[in-house]
Amino acid sequence: MKRFKKMMGLFLVLLMVVSLIPQMEAKAASKVKIVYKKKTTSYARKKTHIYLNGKKKAITKTPTFMKQGCYVGPASTIYKAAGMGVVYKDVGHKTLTLTRGNHEVVMTNGSVKAMVDGAEVIWDTAPIYAKYKSSGKKRWIVPIKDVSLALGMNYKVVKNAVQVSAGNPVIAPSSTSKVILVLDAGHGGTDSGASGNGNLEKTMTLRIVTEAKKYFDKDTRFQVYYTRTGDQTLTLENRYTLANNVNADIFISVHINSYKSTSTGTETLYSKDRNTITQKGNISSLELATAMQQGACAATGFENRGLVNRPKLYVLKYTNMPACLIEYGFISNRTECISMNANMPNYGRALYQSVVDFMKVKGRIK
Numbered sequence: 001m002k003r004f005k006k007m008m009g010l011f012l013v014l015l016m017v018v019s020l021i022p023q024m025e026a027k028a029a030s031k032v033k034i035v036y037k038k039k040t041t042s043y044a045r046k047k048t049h050i051y052l053n054g055k056k057k058a059i060t061k062t063p064t065f066m067k068q069g070c071y072v073g074p075a076s077t078i079y080k081a082a083g084m085g086v087v088y089k090d091v092g093h094k095t096l097t098l099t100r101g102n103h104e105v106v107m108t109n110g111s112v113k114a115m116v117d118g119a120e121v122i123w124d125t126a127p128i129y130a131k132y133k134s135s136g137k138k139r140w141i142v143p144i145k146d147v148s149l150a151l152g153m154n155y156k157v158v159k160n161a162v163q164v165s166a167g168n169p170v171i172a173p174s175s176t177s178k179v180i181l182v183l184d185a186g187h188g189g190t191d192s193g194a195s196g197n198g199n200l201e202k203t204m205t206l207r208i209v210t211e212a213k214k215y216f217d218k219d220t221r222f223q224v225y226y227t228r229t230g231d232q233t234l235t236l237e238n239r240y241t242l243a244n245n246v247n248a249d250i251f252i253s254v255h256i257n258s259y260k261s262t263s264t265g266t267e268t269l270y271s272k273d274r275n276t277i278t279q280k281g282n283i284s285s286l287e288l289a290t291a292m293q294q295g296a297c298a299a300t301g302f303e304n305r306g307l308v309n310r311p312k313l314y315v316l317k318y319t320n321m322p323a324c325l326i327e328y329g330f331i332s333n334r335t336e337c338i339s340m341n342a343n344m345p346n347y348g349r350a351l352y353q354s355v356v357d358f359m360k361v362k363g364r365i366k
């Protein structure tokens, strides 16, 4: 009996060792080396794919892994993915701000303290801007569950694979609520924009917006936010961030063109790429741009240069809503410059009326 027990014990030990071998192999393969502040750390539970909005995506060079009990992964890959509705703002790899609808998460490189909707929270693991050693890729590596839930998204882990989906759409006002519009007078402050024929673009754009404001001020169907109503200096980020933060229905930027003294005409820029962004009221950037171009052209009486696809313009690229940028005429053309200065009130009224007519067509107002 004693001998039997001994043999049985030996057998069990052997069995355990044999059964551990494949696990040990798997463990070695599932490690990932991360370089942060010149220090290399090895982490377990590496997973080279992720599910984003139900779609499997390979992330061989920037896998997810387990860090201090949290699954972490590349923020840009996850939150910039199509349909997530997240605005991604990296400031010098020091802070990362993600905005989605009325949710905002501000992370600091290497800190477990984060700001969620303006309140401080402490996470189990710090978001880091670090390098994947084997691929050399540098990424913001963030706790996926904390960030996703803070942004009102769905998070799940199935067989070690992280699944993130947008879930509920960002909070949008009902069709009976006011139309939220962001009106952006181009340039301002130290940035004069174009100049020509004794005029500055920043002054002309503000005049058009100021004229439009007189009408919007009296119309309770609209809630209008102005990026500036004076001569302030603003970054492009300031402009689209305002629009995203107030969850605007539409964004309209006002500019004056400049090229040759012989250049003529009115044109409206938009982004073809973002044409299908119709989270609110089923409006596309193309439709908005078309309506605004029509109104602006009628007001200026200049040549109709039509619509121009400019997907890389920040205010058209990073705005979450249909957006367009109107170039009324050429400051470099003396005739157009004089005509524009003489007709600012008309341009402002036309802008207002174009928005009203467009929103009626779209059924957003009566």
Ligand SMILES: [Zn+2]
Pocket: 186, 187, 193, 194, 201, 255, 256
């Ligand atoms: Zn401009």
